[in-house]
Structure formats: C-alpha cells, structure tokens
Amino acid sequence: MKKINFNQPFVGLNGEPITDERNQPLIMGKFLANLIARSEAKDKPMERYELCHKLYTAEGEVEIKDSEKEYIKSACEGQGMTVIVAAQILKLINA
Numbered sequence: 001m002k003k004i005n006f007n008q009p010f011v012g013l014n015g016e017p018i019t020d021e022r023n024q025p026l027i028m029g030k031f032l033a034n035l036i037a038r039s040e041a042k043d044k045p046m047e048r049y050e051l052c053h054k055l056y057t058a059e060g061e062v063e064i065k066d067s068e069k070e071y072i073k074s075a076c077e078g079q080g081m082t083v084i085v086a087a088q089i090l091k092l093i094n095a
Helices: 028-037 045-057 066-078 083-094
Strands: 002-005 061-064
Touching (some): 002 083, 028 066, 028 083, 045 066, 061 066, 066 083
Antiparallel strands (some): 002 061
C-alpha cells in the first residue's frame, strides 16, 4: 500500500491550476473518481465504487492498494485522457 494525496489541483504547462467550467480548480481525486465511475462495471464493480468514493471524499492522503494503483494506471492510459492530466496522475502514483 501507498499513501497518496489526490486532493490537489491539476496544473497547466504555465504552472497555474487547471479550472473547470465554474472556474474552480480541477482536483485530481474528484476527477479520477468520476472517470472511474463512468467506466464499465465488468471488473469488480464494488471495489471500483469503493475506490471512487475514497478518491472523491479524501481531504488528504489516502492509502492505495497495489491493485487500485494498477487500475488507476489502466484508467489513465485507456480513457482518452489528455496527456497533461494523465501524466500528472501517473507521476503521482509512481513517485
């Protein structure tokens, strides 16, 4: 297991936080939780739901199991994410 803080904004190439349509910072954990929640429920849907809930509600570091880390990696590489968003998540879980 690894402790990771997903409660931080994505940052653009200019070093400024990336914002959503309401001009609020786009938070990694909330974004990732929504991404995973929209994926197909063919592989362990309850575990995926629990991961989504953990990521969405976290206010600091969360413990991520190796299996969750692998799922996050595959979600980043297979969901049509932009490079700047996927790279920041991958960098965080591989640190």
